Amino acid sequence: MSMRTRVNDALKQAMRDKAKMRLSTLRLICAAIKDQDIAVRGEGPDSGVGDADVLAILSKMTKQRQESARAYEEGGRIDLAERERQEIEIIEEFLPKQLGEDEIAKAVRSAVEKTGATSIRDMGKVMAELKGKYTGQMDFGKVGPLVKDRLCTG
Template identity: 75%
Template sequence: MDMRTRVNTALKQAMKDKAAQRLSTLRLINAAIKDKDIASRGGNDESTGVGDDEVLAILDKMTKQRRESARAYEEGGRLDLAERELQEIGVIEEFLPKQLDDDEVEDAVRAAVAKTGAGSIRDMGKVMGELKSRYTGQMDFGKVGPMVKDQLCAGGGQGC
């Protein structure tokens, strides 16, 4: 079942269950997907919309936004709003693949460096592109970037 169908099925179930918070979050997910559909169309009405990889990227971005908001709310003493953001993260993460642990991320970085033949910091874009194509939604690329840089610099690459 594709991501769009999974979200719509969950949305219908939330309506039946009268789960207001869950329903609200699922509607936000649907709206974000539809916005991306419209943006990717670019005047071409025959487009079928975004694929699962792009939906995963949307969900990943939504999760990051909510984590930042929750942190800001906690710092501001608004624990009620922080809790709501964390609940939304829980709903969104149901549709994301299992997150890789630190060891798996390190292995993935090593494999991507080897596959792309990266030898210097200038090849970081190639490595990140490879990781994003294979592990979208499974790792935090903000944390992976420094790991890739360390891996490339460990080999004595230029620009480190």
């Protein structure tokens, strides 16, 4: 079942259950997917967002909400921070399980070996390999420095 179908099915169920918070968050997800569809519309007749794109959208939405929750906490708005965390929980239902530190290190080693990367100039190849294989399963902002260290130290 595609990611888009899973989100739409969950949206319909939230409507039936009259779950306002869940429904609101799922509508935001659908809107983000449709925005991306519109953005790629001119690229061809079959253009549209696939599962990898939906995973990227969901990851971005999660990251935005984490930053917002932090900002709300710093501003003393615990109620708004809690709402952001509830949205994160709903969004994360559609994301694959996040990899642990050991699994990430193993994936980085594997990607470096597979691409034959030997210097920092090959970082783009390694990151592309990781993004192709592990989209939604790791935070690439945190993985970048690990790849850089691996390539600099060998």
